[in-house]
Amino acid sequence: FGYLKIRANNASVTGEKEKQQIVLSYDKAKEIYDQAKEDTALGRTSNTDKFSEAMALAKKAEESNTTKEKAQELIREIQNTLDGATKTKRLYSTDPNLVFNDKTKKIILAGTDIYGFDSEGKVYSANTQDKEARLVASTGKENGEVASLSYSPNKNNIFIYTKNGRLLLFDISTKTQSELNPSEGQWEKAAGIANFVTNLYLLDKETGQIWKHGETDNTYSKGTAYLNSKNTIVKDGIDIAIDGNIYLLSASGNAYKFSRGVIDQSFSLKNTPAPNSKIGEPIKIYTDEDVNYIFVLDKELNRVLRFDKSGEFTSQYALDNMAVDDFVVNGKVQKLWLMS
Numbered sequence: 437f438g439y440l441k442i443r444a445n446n447a448s449v450t451g452e453k454e455k456q457q458i459v460l461s462y463d464k465a466k467e468i469y470d471q472a473k474e475d476t477a478l479g480r481t482s483n484t485d486k487f488s489e490a491m492a493l494a495k496k497a498e499e500s501n502t503t504k505e506k507a508q509e510l511i512r513e514i515q516n517t518l519d520g521a522t523k524t525k526r527l528y529s530t531d532p533n534l535v536f537n538d539k540t541k542k543i544i545l546a547g548t549d550i551y552g553f554d555s556e557g558k559v560y561s562a563n564t565q566d567k568e569a570r571l572v573a574s575t576g577k578e579n580g581e582v583a584s585l586s587y588s589p590n591k592n593n594i595f596i597y598t599k600n601g602r603l604l605l606f607d608i609s610t611k612t613q614s615e616l617n618p619s620e621g622q623w624e625k626a627a628g629i630a631n632f633v634t635n636l637y638l639l640d641k642e643t644g645q646i647w648k649h650g651e652t653d654n655t656y657s658k659g660t661a662y663l664n665s666k667n668t669i670v671k672d673g674i675d676i677a678i679d680g681n682i683y684l685l686s687a688s689g690n691a692y693k694f695s696r697g698v699i700d701q702s703f704s705l706k707n708t709p710a711p712n713s714k715i716g717e718p719i720k721i722y723t724d725e726d727v728n729y730i731f732v733l734d735k736e737l738n739r740v741l742r743f744d745k746s747g748e749f750t751s752q753y754a755l756d757n758m759a760v761d762d763f764v765v766n767g768k769v770q771k772l773w774l775m776s
Contacts, residue, residue: 458496462503462510465493469514476521487518488711522709523751524739530758533773534562536569543775544585544594545764546608550773551594553582559606559613564766564773572611575604579615584629584675586636595636597629618649620658628675630682632725637662637678644670646682646694664697674718679725679745685732689715691747705732705741707749712737720762727767735760740774 472486491514497507519526536543539554552560552569557577562569575582580600587594596604596613603623606613617623624647626638634651638659644666647659662682663670672686682694693703708715716736723730729750730743739754740763758776765772 458500459502461493462497462507465490465497465507465510465514468493469510469517473517484518484521484710487514487521490514491518518711519754522712523749524754525751526754526756527774528756532567534564534566534569536560536562536775540775541761542582542585543762543764543773544587545766545773546587546592546594547589548766549608550764551606552775553585553596555581557581559611561611564771573606573613575606575613579604584626586629586631588631590633595629595631597623597626597638601625603629616656618656618658624659627673630676630678632678632680637676637682639670639673639676639684641671641673644668646670646676646684662697663694667699669699675721677721677723677730679723679727683721683723683730685718685721687718689718689734691721691730691732693747703747705730705743705747705749708741708752709749712739715741722763722765724767727765729767731763731765731772733760733763738776740772 469490497503536552540552557575559573560569580598584597594606624640628639636649646662648662649656693700720733738760762775
């Protein structure tokens, strides 16, 4: 009994000390934050490490009812300062611009309409001025869940590559879909697809190649190798985008540029600001000939990063306390939609 009493007393003392440390975390966070602001104002440093340290302490102080409210205010203030330093536009509002169903996995912009594809093969459409999407078609469960999408403005249709390895063509004007097959053989297993003018490109991780299918009289040819040689970089590929050149996004968070099948050794994504200079979970890259930027979705931090065509970081967009699953961009009107 004596041992149990001593242990209980020790646990109580330890618990009180931990509570006290949590409460004191607020004062320490405020002190470090004020010092970081002063250093920045005086030009002593542009490093964001102190702001990140203050943020971690403020979040610890949020655990105590005593300091919770003022800790939350401090967190918001530090976040705003960090966002300014890292060129981040943060969306705090949870009021959606439009709503699909909760099984929607992929979205794509076609003109002024956004199309959503859910896990059961249903296709929804919504004008960017609408609040709710309408069910307009179905790709069919038997074709498999959508893996990758690509819009063709020339033909006004959407290429749909499914996890079953099928390629479907969705006609926007008639809201109907048909299956596409190459003139010879079958489609390669693709991690991502893209189209440019009359050509269709498939990212094949297994072989380390990007396959090019040319179109003649509504028929696509057998795939020919786009890259001059197989590349181990491609086997790490997640997605591709095209504006005449092809941009490959890798699982490591790097991007590579290929021109006429040859890698551009001078290109890379660079100068993403600390403290989140590494892209944690890259899942999508987007650009086209009408967009002056390259966009990358980092699912881990719920943000879309924007780079210019040379790979230089320019800004980033983040949703607060919501998971970002996909995004679309309209380069002509300079608008971006994030899907959660």
